[in-house]
Amino acid sequence: MAFPKSLVIIPTYNEKENILLIMSAILEQNECLEILVVDDGSPDGTGDLVQAEADKNSRIHLIRRKGKMGLGSAYVTGFKWALERDYERVFEMDADFSHSPTDLNRFLETAENADLVLGSRYQDHRISVVNWDLRRLILSYGANVYTRIVTGLPISDATGGFKCFRREALQALNLDKMKSDGYCFQIETTFKIWKKGLRVKEIPIIFTDRTRGTSKMSGGIISEAFFLVLKLRLGLA
DSSP, X not given: OOOOOEEEEEEESSOTTTHHHHHHHHHHHOTTEEEEEEEOOOTTXXXXXXXXXXTTOTTEEEEEOSSOOOHHHHHHHHHHHHHTTTOSEEXXXXXXSSSOGGGHHHHHHHGGGOSEEEEESSGGGXXXXXXXXXXXXXXXXXXHHHHHHHHOXXXXXXXXXXXXXXXXXXXXXXXXXXXXOHHHHHHHHHHHHHHTTOOEEEEEOOEEOOSSSOOOOOHHHHXXXXXXXXXXXXXXX
């Protein structure tokens, strides 16, 4: 099946151990795929590595930002960049291989009949997570249960970061009002697209925790998500 021109957005901060490998693996999956790396001034030289590849390959693009500005704002920057160009499908994806590039074609196939496709770690009550400790797993699973109960969002994994948007779904969002980060950003985008009456579908993925580099998760991001869910339910966000 031929798919439309698609962009994989990868936010980075100190991902020099992963970035060349993940970009190569993504581009191997389908000729329709291009990559936009949004680098937050990585002191380890991640941006320089990407720029060197972009100079050789027109399917690789780079936005450099001056400092660590957060995951949510990185995706908003990437979404706006994509909408200014002729991309019909836009992905969110991590740089660290926790999201498998081999799943990209399944997302594209599902997006033929959906406006937003989510990679789910918890679909049909199955837990598909590798290398997490019990505390992190309980925290993640519990956050999703809490989100469903409070918002009514009929999604098993609203906090996941492996997603494919149709262009129309991104156009339905007011990107200038998206201020959240991390888990919070993922919940907010999915909830607002669902509330617009657009089609949201989940597909199962296996999430494998990073083996190279350092996790960016923090307690502040988790607490932000707790309060955002309440604001979404009350129509305050």
